[in-house]
Amino acid sequence: MQFSDKILNTPSSFIRNILKVTDSPEVISFAGGLPNPISFPIDALQEAINNAIAEQGAKLFQYSTTQGYEPLRQLIAAKYQRNFGLDIQAEDVFITTGSQQALELLGKVFLNKGDGVVMEAPGYLGAIQAFTLAEPNFYPVTLEDDGLNVDELEATLANNANIKFIYTVPNFQNPTGITYSKEKREAIYEVVKKYDVALIEDDPYGELRFEGEALPYIGAGRLENSVLLGSFSKTVTPGFRLGYIVTKNKEILSHVETAKQATDLHTNIFAQMTIAEYLTHNAYQEHVDKIIALYSKQANAMLQAIEKHFPAEVKYTKPEGGMFIWATMPAGISALELFDAAMKVNVAFVPGDPFYTHPENINTLRLNYTNATEEVIEEGIKRLGTIMKEVIASHAVVAQ
């Protein structure tokens, strides 16, 4: 059999592949991107399920509409009205099978083969995978500590008329944990509004802020082709696969609807009705506050351990929320080499490579802190620091 070019060119997930080695119980893994299971509101969800079944009966189990359950879309819209003063209505919200599907649907809707996509470098590897299925050209733009490099972004847009959209994660970015500053958001808006491109702001972690103030989105509420993505995976449960697209652009939404019909008809309605019931009758914000407190402690534990155990020449980000820290070793040190060495002492992380569309000589790594106790974080970072020093030292010797 001959297979399609697009599937032969799509990287299988590095993270999912290394799970086979990092999943064993003796490994301290900072590799995943999983919410802490103690953060799932299981009892409240069980209650929501019972109530939803009692009230809606067969409707939870039947086929449903492609755009998604209207009361859930209303609840989502109300959150954006409340938290950001945005004029978002239920009709502007489209429910997807996790926000991974939102990415894939947007790829389908916008991209012919060879069309351009601006990606953060480094950027979310699941987005790279999803868009690759549509066979685009990727245009990486350097991600700095406060967001995309604006001059590079402007030059990239000016020189490449084939670009259809820009993909960003403005809050606690995956993989770096960085947050776009208010000034960068404004500067990016000023550049993007001059071009006929869509701006995708993917925000799965935005509500998990443990430091600083929430910032307005870059394009939502003011760019004609603004597309905002959200998810219940990091705040309630990823197992339900519930994400959503928010846009005031009816043309985009109508094409997304056709793509969704053809892709999986509609999103699991049992999950949608259950989450709507949960959001209506439970203290959602209190629950999110608990997750924030938990992740804040874990992030601090990891930052303190890094400060103590990593070699001084290794730089790292200090996230204000979310799930990740990004470390940068001296130029020339390979994170893949570090990965092999670290696995020998049973510590896992994700080398930076899969987060770049054009990887070469990658000296960066992603560390997740949401799935280990403070003690385990301290121990894992200590071991990793030791290995880093060895790997860096061995390169110094070679370089002499």
Add this chain to the structure above:
Amino acid sequence: MQFSDKILNTPSSFIRNILKVTDSPEVISFAGGLPNPISFPIDALQEAINNAIAEQGAKLFQYSTTQGYEPLRQLIAAKYQRNFGLDIQAEDVFITTGSQQALELLGKVFLNKGDGVVMEAPGYLGAIQAFTLAEPNFYPVTLEDDGLNVDELEATLANNANIKFIYTVPNFQNPTGITYSKEKREAIYEVVKKYDVALIEDDPYGELRFEGEALPYIGAGRLENSVLLGSFSKTVTPGFRLGYIVTKNKEILSHVETAKQATDLHTNIFAQMTIAEYLTHNAYQEHVDKIIALYSKQANAMLQAIEKHFPAEVKYTKPEGGMFIWATMPAGISALELFDAAMKVNVAFVPGDPFYTHPENINTLRLNYTNATEEVIEEGIKRLGTIMKEVIASHAVVAQ
């Protein structure tokens, strides 16, 4: 904004679009393809949910594996071993977000733009939509009362080296309700095995047989590129969006896994664990037998009403299972014209047009019998028969 060619060329679902007019309570609708909601085992599912949460806790709510929950895959494999003597193991089963997603993933995995797909004419419109996203050339092959026209199939395969797969629904086909005969299955197998193409057998209704004996699949268990699709949507619940791919071909499965990762990471694990629990501890076959008894009565009611009320020159299929009857009016009579006339007396059906990749002068229609009582079926068919006679008579006048 410019949108992609593939989305501009993908038809939005005719059925989903007409739901807006056919859904109103005064309309007798034979248009849908929905299981009867009284067929959902709600109490048993509630129990399965409670047990699954009690036993597995947070695992129901966490991210999970791309291929799907292994105990569920084992249960599915065991069914094919038991019912068909096929050597299917858990590793040969891949869980999808409904079998609609299976179609879309297979399109991605096999098709470059311009590659060929053999479709039944008429064929399942959801498959036409799903495959269209990969921009193939469709090669329709006439569907006869006992399956694909074998000579046409052979000529099509011989003349078009770009064909990657053949898509079939061998049992109680959607839209026609026909079942491939044993002889046709053998003849198709003999043709297909000579070509390097995959054979997709989509079988969502196979267990819902109310007449005759179950027949062996065309290619499963003997063709190297056999792909079998199944679903829990017609036997347990469509709301959970659970379907699956079965193939012994590891190369196909590995590409499907990459496509699935990029598309939506994995299927809702809560739904998978619940259904596994349900299948393990509940009388699944007894439940399916109840659905069969229900649909058998409804099919008979519709066949008797058609016999009584349709004009003699209208032909129709007599399904041995599943959910649909297919009617063929005299040549030159437009089913779309009939649809408009029938809606004036509040009766809905699906005109044949969307089931053809190259529709022209369509005089066929699909009738669903699973969502109305016997009395409503009699009344609706009576009204439809009257309208048919009027439409046919008006054409006879024009033709004079």
